[in-house]
Amino acid sequence: xxxxxxxxxxxxxxxxxxxxxxxxxxxxxxxxxxxxxxxxxxxxxxxxxxxxxxxxxxxxxxxxxxxxxxxxxxxxxxxxxxxxxxxxxxxxxxxxxxxxxxxxxxxxxxxxxxxxxxxxxxxxxxxxxxxxxxxxxxxxxxxxxxxxxxxxxxxxxxxxxxxxxxxxxxxxxxxxxxxxxxxxxxxxxxxxxxxxxxxxxxxxxxxxxxxxxxxxxxxxxxxxxxxxxxxxxxxxxxxxxxxxxxxxxxxxxxxxxxxxxxxxxxxxxxxxxxxxxxxxxxxxxxxxxxxxxxxxxxxxxxxxxxxxxxxxxxxxxxxxx
Amino acid sequence: xxxxxxxxxxxxxxxxxxxxxxxxxxxxxxxxxxxxxxxxxxxxxxxxxxxxxxxxxxxxxxxxxxxxxxxxxxxxxxxxxxxxxxxxxxxxxxxxxxxxxxxxxxxxxxxxxxxxxxxxxxxxxxxxxxxxxxxxxxxxxxxxxxxxxxxxxxxxxxxxxxxxxxxxxxxxxxxxxxxxxxxxxxxxxxxxxxxxxxxxxxxxxxxxxxxxxxxxxxxxxxxxxxxxxxxxxxxxxxxxxxxxxxxxxxxxxxxxxxxxxxxxxxxxxxxxxxxxxxxxxxxxxxxxxxxxxxxxxxxxxxxxxxxxxxxxxxxxxxxxx
Numbered sequence: 001x002x003x004x005x006x007x008x009x010x011x012x013x014x015x016x017x018x019x020x021x022x023x024x025x026x027x028x029x030x031x032x033x034x035x036x037x038x039x040x041x042x043x044x045x046x047x048x049x050x051x052x053x054x055x056x057x058x059x060x061x062x063x064x065x066x067x068x069x070x071x072x073x074x075x076x077x078x079x080x081x082x083x084x085x086x087x088x089x090x091x092x093x094x095x096x097x098x099x100x101x102x103x104x105x106x107x108x109x110x111x112x113x114x115x116x117x118x119x120x121x122x123x124x125x126x127x128x129x130x131x132x133x134x135x136x137x138x139x140x141x142x143x144x145x146x147x148x149x150x151x152x153x154x155x156x157x158x159x160x161x162x163x164x165x166x167x168x169x170x171x172x173x174x175x176x177x178x179x180x181x182x183x184x185x186x187x188x189x190x191x192x193x194x195x196x197x198x199x200x201x202x203x204x205x206x207x208x209x210x211x212x213x214x215x216x217x218x219x220x221x222x223x224x225x226x227x228x229x230x231x232x233x234x235x236x237x238x239x240x241x242x243x244x245x246x247x248x249x250x251x252x253x254x255x256x257x258x259x260x261x262x263x264x265x266x267x268x269x270x271x272x273x274x275x276x277x278x279x280x281x282x283x284x285x286x287x288x289x290x291x292x293x294x295x296x297x298x299x300x301x302x303x304x305x306x307x308x309x310x311x312x313x314x315x316x317x318x319x320x321x
Numbered sequence: 322x323x324x325x326x327x328x329x330x331x332x333x334x335x336x337x338x339x340x341x342x343x344x345x346x347x348x349x350x351x352x353x354x355x356x357x358x359x360x361x362x363x364x365x366x367x368x369x370x371x372x373x374x375x376x377x378x379x380x381x382x383x384x385x386x387x388x389x390x391x392x393x394x395x396x397x398x399x400x401x402x403x404x405x406x407x408x409x410x411x412x413x414x415x416x417x418x419x420x421x422x423x424x425x426x427x428x429x430x431x432x433x434x435x436x437x438x439x440x441x442x443x444x445x446x447x448x449x450x451x452x453x454x455x456x457x458x459x460x461x462x463x464x465x466x467x468x469x470x471x472x473x474x475x476x477x478x479x480x481x482x483x484x485x486x487x488x489x490x491x492x493x494x495x496x497x498x499x500x501x502x503x504x505x506x507x508x509x510x511x512x513x514x515x516x517x518x519x520x521x522x523x524x525x526x527x528x529x530x531x532x533x534x535x536x537x538x539x540x541x542x543x544x545x546x547x548x549x550x551x552x553x554x555x556x557x558x559x560x561x562x563x564x565x566x567x568x569x570x571x572x573x574x575x576x577x578x579x580x581x582x583x584x585x586x587x588x589x590x591x592x593x594x595x596x597x598x599x600x601x602x603x604x605x606x607x608x609x610x611x612x613x614x615x616x617x618x619x620x621x622x623x624x625x626x627x628x629x630x631x632x633x634x635x636x637x638x639x640x641x642x
Contacts, residue, residue, distance in 0.1 A: 074611055083611065132477045146577070148474065155579020156453045159612040162576035167569050167607060170490050179572075179607040248488050251500075252573070255483035256467070258476020286488060286500040290395055290404065291480040 003065035007055050008312030010113065010304070011035075011048060011071040013087060013140050017304070018051045020059040021312035025124035027305055029058040041094050049103045066107035068315030070116030070307040071096060076158035080110055083158070086177065087140070111314040113307055114143030114161060115152050117300070119317075120310025121263050122147055126301035132259045136163055136246070137300070138192075138221075138266035141176070142184040146257065164188070166252065168245045187246040189221035189268050196224050196238045206234035225271035236274070243275045247282025254287040254295055265300025272299075324386035328376050329633030331434065331625070332356075332369060332392040334408060334461050338625070339372045341380045342633035346445030348626055350379040362415050370424045387428035389636030391437030391628040392417060397479035401431055404479070407498065408461070432635040434628055435464030435482060436473050438621070440638075441631030442584050443468055447622035451582045455574055457484055457567070458621070459513075459542075459587035462497070463505040467578065485509070487573065489566045508567040510542035510589050517545050517559045527555035546592035557595070564596045568603025575608040575616055586621025 008027075009018040014036050020029040031054040033047040048069070056064050073085030073094075080097025100108040111119070118135035121127040127135070131150050137143035144163025146153040154160050164184035165177055172181030173191070185191050196208055197216045207227045212218040227235035250262055269275055276297065283292050302309055329348075330339040335357050341350040352375040354368040369390070377385050394406030394415075401418025421429040432440070439456035442448040448456070452471050458464035465484025467474040474481050485505035486498055493502030494512070506512050517529055518537045528548050533539040548556035571583055590596055597618065604613050623630055 144577075148469070153469065153578070155612065156581045157579065157611065157615050159609055160577065160579035162579075162609060162612075165576040165607075165609065166573040167489070168491065170566075170569065177609065182607075245491075248491065252487040253577075255486040256465075256481065256574075256577075257474070258478065258481035258483075260477045286486075286503075288480055288483060288486065288498065290478065291476065291483075294478050 003063055005059055005063045006065055006312040006315050007052050007067045008308035008310070008315075009048065009052060009067060009069040010116070010307035010311060011044070011069060012113075012307075013072070016044075016048045016051045017308060018055045019305070019308050020055060020064075021309055023316075025120075025309055025313065027309065029055055031055045031058070039090065041091055045096075045099060045103065049100070052104060064106060066109070066315050066319065067100065067104060068116070068311035068313070069096070069100065069108065069110045070113040070311035070314075071110055072113050074159055075110060075112055077154050079158075080108075082110070107315070107319070109315040109318040111311055112145075112161075114145045115154070116310035116314055117143065117265065117302075117306040118145030118147055118152065118263075118310065119313050120302050120306035120308070121265070121300055122150070122310075123313045124302070124309060125306060126263045126298045127261050130261045132257070133261045133263060134163070134253055134257065134259045135263045135265065135300070136250075137306075138187055138189055138246075138264070138268045140188060140190055142188045148257070163249065163253070166249050168248045183245060183249045187242045187249075189266060192221045192224055192238060192242050192268065193219050195242065196235065199234050199238065204234045207232045208235060221268045222270070225268060225274065228271060228274050239271060239274045240278055243278035244282055246275070247279040248286065250279055250297065251283050251286035254283060254291045258291045260294060260296065262295065262297045263300050264297065265303070265306060269299045324384055326380055326384045327386055327633040327636050328373050328388045329629035329631070329636075330369065330373060330388060330390040331437070331628035331632060332365070332390060333434075333628075334393070337365075337369045337372045338629060339376045340626070340629050341376060341385075342630055344637075346441075346630055346634065348630065350376055352376045352379070360411065362412055366417075366420060366424065370421070373425060385427060387430070387636050387640065388421065388425060389437070389632035389634070390417070390421065390429065390431045391434040391632035391635075392431055393434050395480055396431060396433055398475050400479075403431070428636075428640070430636040430639040432632055433466075433482075435466045436475070437631035437635055438464065438586065438623075438627040439466030439468055439473065439584075439631065440634050441623050441627035441629070442586070442621055443471070443631075444634045445623070445630060446627060447584050447619050448582055453578070453580045454582045454584060455484070455578065455580045456584045456586065456621070457571075458627075459508055459510055459567075459585070459589045461509060461511050463509045469578070484570065484574070487570050489569045504566060504570045508563045508570075510587060513542045513545055513559060513563050513589065514540050516562065517556065520555050520559065525555045528553045529556060542589045543591070546589060546595065549592060549595050560592060560595045561599055564599035565603055567596070568600040569607065571600055571618065572604050572607035575604060575612045579612045581615060581617065583616065583618045584621050585618065586624070586627060590620045
């Protein structure tokens, strides 16, 4: 039987999602596992393997050529090793690719999660057909990936594309990375929620208190988008500020790299023009007309599937080169 | 006779400089012409041609294979045309390459001046041997160029590399490009002088007043570097602020592109650690360790010759591909 299918895996902060991906980038046979509470690399890998095994059973193991995994962390090109992962301090020099290959008995290719999402959008999503692309994903952090001449730019030792850690406010909010004023400290879903909570703590009234059932800890970016959509001033202010600073970074990227397309993804983009409006306004204000004139700024099209599809595609590309 | 020499030309804001460049990147037979007061493209081209003719006479016209010209302005790849030049509003869609070829009767290749300087430094200067480089030149503006995998990144329509127009202060000083808070509004030689003049206007005392003979209009970046070197507090404050914001941009570039080397050029770098100290401090504070760990930050080595040598090299490269 022809091995015409690949398993794509998206290893997130709380769940591992996997699915069968065919040669056209179509997804079938999904599975997922919670990894909440899994602290060690071994525990996470156990659940990842279980998730992949479930997926393979559903499509028939004989048809699976291999597995592509999108994971947080820095992976020097060709190493198959997660050197470190900012949000998973236990992962240091973890040879994830070979560990998974042994456990699964199949070829495996691993890729940084932000790069995987960009590869997915570039293959069959909002960036298909474009050569020079920047992908920004607003999630727990701000994921970034740069594709130039149809290839991911990984940098000199694999650490490139950290768009979330461009400085946007000189001495601004402290970022998880330890530096002040990073884009991530304003425009991640986490940071958007934090900024709303801070305004409530300062005594601002908002429908958010009600939506969160009186517990500010429950406020998340989706809730803020909903409140903003309903005209809530506090929520609108937070969204506007975050989107404006995202626009500042997008403008710098436009002047610097002159891409054809910037794709913005993550659950927050459901807020639509509340995000894209200020981003476009900043580009109009800050970017060179010649660069801005050809630039398209679009929402990601594959949603949460971008990482799975891109991880599978990454596997296919490493197999054919 | 073998045509083994190339004329490199650096077209600046006030002068045109040209020289003979051999296959090893060595310079001989220099000439220059003032272009102060030349308003039209025709006048500038006349003086450029005169300058090149003088250079060719000195080395023997028969030995010249062609002419490489570094010029301000945006040149879409392969077009030979300056689409626009921010500081020379008269230059719009100027087919400089073919105009010069006709006038000189020799093959000509034109290149953006910041790219030419980077190509020069990459060929025989401070960046020789490195694959992934960013060059920043602090002059009238802040010139920027990105070299990845040994090639200049020009962007999707030739407008890439505008490092001077990354935002470093959210609502900062107004830049010549019309946007607030660009790096160029703080770290160009022009901006450094302006910021010193502003402090003097605000009543600050400084040895600069004396150095400038009582005419603040005469203050330039070299004078500020000298005053800072002599311990002048006002001059030191300006240099520190400019260098710190340069460091902010360098940090963002490090996180984004993960280069091996950042080369900083322009007359201002004579200030040495007054510039490089704050830049390195910001990188230590803001850049990811994995990226910062391999990064070298060095002064440009070719000085004002980088543009001439790089323009000549650009000609050689276009002839062999």
